[in-house]
Amino acid sequence: MELPAITLPKVEFPFDIPVLWHPVVDHFVIALPVVILLLELINLVMRKKAISGTSFFLIFLTVLAAVSAYFTGLVDGKEAYPALNEAAKEALGDHKLLGTYLMLTSGIVLLFKLLSMLTDKSIFRALYILILIAFVAGIFEQGEDGGELVYKHGLNVEQVKVLDDKLFDVNEELDEALDELDEIKASQEAEKAEVVETGSTEVEVKTAVEITPVETTPVETTPVESTPVETIPESVKTEVKEEAEPLEVEGMPEEVVQPEIATH
Numbered sequence: 240m241e242l243p244a245i246t247l248p249k250v251e252f253p254f255d256i257p258v259l260w261h262p263v264v265d266h267f268v269i270a271l272p273v274v275i276l277l278l279e280l281i282n283l284v285m286r287k288k289a290i291s292g293t294s295f296f297l298i299f300l301t302v303l304a305a306v307s308a309y310f311t312g313l314v315d316g317k318e319a320y321p322a323l324n325e326a327a328k329e330a331l332g333d334h335k336l337l338g339t340y341l342m343l344t345s346g347i348v349l350l351f352k353l354l355s356m357l358t359d360k361s362i363f364r365a366l367y368i369l370i371l372i373a374f375v376a377g378i379f380e381q382g383e384d385g386g387e388l389v390y391k392h393g394l395n396v397e398q399v400k401v402l403d404d405k406l407f408d409v410n411e412e413l414d415e416a417l418d419e420l421d422e423i424k425a426s427q428e429a430e431k432a433e434v435v436e437t438g439s440t441e442v443e444v445k446t447a448v449e450i451t452p453v454e455t456t457p458v459e460t461t462p463v464e465s466t467p468v469e470t471i472p473e474s475v476k477t478e479v480k481e482e483a484e485p486l487e488v489e490g491m492p493e494e495v496v497q498p499e500i501a502t503h
Contacts, residue, residue, distance in 0.1 A: 242336055242337065242340060244336065245336065245339055245340070247339060250310070252310075256310060256311055256314045257314075258314060258315060258318050259315060260307075260311040260314070260315075261308060261311040261312045261314070261315040263311075264304055264307045264308045264311050265304075265308045265311075265312070265381075265382070265385065267300070267301075267304040267308075268301065268304045268305050268308045268341075268378060269378050269379075269382050271297050271298075271300055271301040271304060272301055272348075272371070272374055272375045272378050273375060273378075274297060275294050275297045275298055275301065275371065276371055276372065276375050278290050278293060278294045278297070279294055279367075279368060279371060282294065283368075291356060294352070295349075295352055295353075295356065298345075298348055298349050298352050299349060301345050301348070301349075302345045302346055302348075302349050305341060305342040305345040306342055306345075308338065308342070309338055309339065309342045312334075312335065312338055313335070315394075316331055316334075316335060316394075319331075319394045322393075323392060323394070324392070326392070327388065327392035327393075327394065330384065330387065330388055330392065331388060331392075331394065333384065334381070334384045334385060334388060337377065337380065337381050337384065338381060340377070341374070341377050341378060341381055344370070344373070344374050344377065345374065347370060348367070348370055348371055348374050351363060351366055351367035351370055352367055354367070355367045
């Protein structure tokens with residue numbers, strides 16, 4: 240059965256509670272209620288006021304031990320919390336919740352003990368015994384959970400903390416190495432992209448050079464100026480005419496008539 244969540248107001252002490260005092264204190268919280276229960280069972284038969292007074296004093300010490308166990312547990316739990324996994328954190332939360340109920344129950348046990356001593360009524364004595372038995376059962380459950388936190392999850396175990404610190408350092412180094420590897424890959428990809436880009440540019444330049452038509456410079460022709468006929472001298476004209484006169488061709492000789500020769 241899960242207990243309802245309960246939150247107590249935060250208490251500030253004028254001094255700092257040392258770490259690892261919780262294991263020292265909670266042994267008293269476990270042992271004292273067992274002794275008290277045994278005394279009360281014996282006193283049911285013997286009916287001695289001395290036993291009842293001793294039981295009351297031990298219950299008062301139990302309340303002080305329960306309060307001390309609660310606050311020392313807060314300090315130790317806060318110290319160990321960052322090094323715990325999710326399962327251990329959940330178990331620690333349940334351990335804290337049950338410890339809160341047990342601390343409050345210790346005050347209820349003290350109250351019913353006073354009522355049973357002052358009124359001497361059987362109803363208060365019976366309720367007191369029942370509450371005390373439930374308190375002892377809760378203390379045993381709390382002790383078992385605390386042992387699991389230490390032996391199973393390594394709560395406040397120095398060697399576990401050392402190993403966890405080493406693991407944390409290794410994880411940090413691994414993250415740094417992965418970051419450096421990513422940077423190297425990024426730089427290599429950038430270099431490859433630059434090489435590909437440069438090669439494509441050279442191919443484009445070569446192609447442009449190959450297909451660029453060669454421009455030919457047109458040759459300027461200077462037109463020959465013709466000299467007007469009127470400016471030519473008469474002597475030149477006469478020479479040209481004489482040279483241009485047609486040559487006289489002698490007539491072909493007349494056709495020679497050959498005599499007919501009789502064949503008969």
